[in-house]
Amino acid sequence: MPEAIGHITKVWRACPVCDTERGEPHLGKGGLHIVQCSRCGMLFANPVEARYVTGEFYDQLATPFYLSPDKLESDYSPVRFARELRLFRNYCPSGAVLDIGCSTGAFLHALQGQCLNTYSMLGTDVAGPALDYAERQGVPVLRESFLEHDFEARRFRAITFWAVLEHLANPRCFLAKAAELLEPGGHCFILVPNMESLAVRLLGKRYRYIMDEHLNYFTAATLKQIVAREPAFEIVALKTTHFNPVVIWQDRHSTMERVPDAARMQLLKRTTRWKQNPFAAPARWLYSGMERCLGQLFLADNLTIVVRRK
């Protein structure tokens, strides 16, 4: 139910996993209030600003961030989606792919670049200017709301949610529609920040990805629970991936409540360049070993789950 608080309209939510209305205060950061569901343990923002629920924020205010040269250079670099592509191609070697929350289309563009003519693609997002960019790169897009669009008989071999579920006020509606649109045996790929990562354990609320735009904060247990609510899905893989020690170092020393977008973009660009620098190969080898160790301990930055449509 929307409610005007000061000049900002806020929306109250029930638990996005189990619909329970009750939640205990867990953490506050500026205007962000995270509660923990008293039934399933899910952490979620409540109340949240209406502009994040309607998508207005992504369609208008976030445009300078998504379309900045630094962000585009990083998203469109060959290393940006390397892990996601490896995982994706393991389970989905060909077929129709739908990328939900595709932003500027970088994942689909990279997939197309690796495997010309193996996949047919479609991206969708609430951010119109980001879709314009995706289209200019040759990525076909759907501009209508994903939840409202009638796909008729169209079905997909794979549906991806890369860093999307944490932004959605009603993630279960999206998962239910994804289940409906997948062919039997098709796969759904979900990546979200890991609330039990080493970074969160060390930084607590100082971690930059505990931010106003993120409405849902998953652990391995709550991510498993939310996909289990969809009876057509069965889990085939769950792991933690990605690790950026510079984020830990910077956020530990930061005095600001929110890391400015410009600083986030700068770090993305520097990290991407470092990953491609041939002289940094020995350091990368060490870093990969560390990331693998953290992954095995479920302490890496992101949770990735792969589910199969029965």
Ligand SMILES: [Zn+2]
């Ligand atoms: Zn719950």
